[in-house]
Amino acid sequence: MLTFAQRPEVMELVLSHVLSSRLLVVLGRLLNHSSGQRLKIARVTLSSLRNMASGSTVMHTRIRRDLLAAEVPAVLRRLIRMGSGRGALLGADEDAMDDARALAELLQEERASMSTLDAYIAEVQADALHWSPIHRDARFWMVNAQRIVDDHRRVVRQLATVLIESQRQSAEAIAVACNDLSMLMRETTTGKAALLSIEGLKVSLMSLMTCHEDPTVRAATLTCVQYLITSSVRT
The missing domain is CATH 1.20.1050 (Glutathione S-transferase Yfyf (Class Pi); Chain A, domain 2)
Structure with missing residues (x-):
């Protein structure tokens, strides 16, 4: 061993x-x-x-x-x-x-x-996305979304990879990744540009939104696409 x-x-x-x-x-x-x-x-x-x-x-x-x-x-x-x-x-x-x-x-x-941001990054890096409380914590995203986009671009890319390589991911992991990407766009002014720069992400989102068998995935990707199109940042 x-x-x-x-x-x-x-x-x-x-x-x-x-x-x-x-x-x-x-x-x-x-x-x-x-x-x-x-x-x-x-x-x-x-x-x-x-x-x-x-x-x-x-x-x-x-x-x-x-x-x-x-x-x-x-x-x-x-x-x-x-x-x-x-x-x-x-x-x-x-x-x-x-x-x-x-x-x-x-x-x-x-x-x-560990801080809550440390715990979040660890979950993404471990490829172990699940509905832990942090993903639905509004304060976490308000405090950390811009920092993730600015200082942890690898984490953003890993979230996108979950969608681009969705065939090997669970429905839960895909829905969580969509949720998190939506939060990054909702709470920052630069999240949309960061995501649009990732090759294959938009196409993958469109495919998941229309073709995935799980309704929670379709709903989560729809929300993500809406943010990607409108880039409506919370004020």
């Missing part, structure tokens, strides 16, 4: 690969859906996640924030709460329970150090 590598250069390569993929989201879901028959999978997953999250480099911080965005703490709380009772996944495996507790503590400390 490369996550157990002792050489810093090897671990750096591992973390770089993990951060450039959806692996953390996949591992979080794998852990969440594990059952008693998959104890070995849960044990190895917990140990690997703990190893990747333990460290003080920028990459280790990104790992912890991606795990937060993937809602791994909720999974850990469930595992720890169940303990060794009937139906517990980890049973009497003290090593696995120790990994779960240590990882939960690491993530709790990381969350305490």
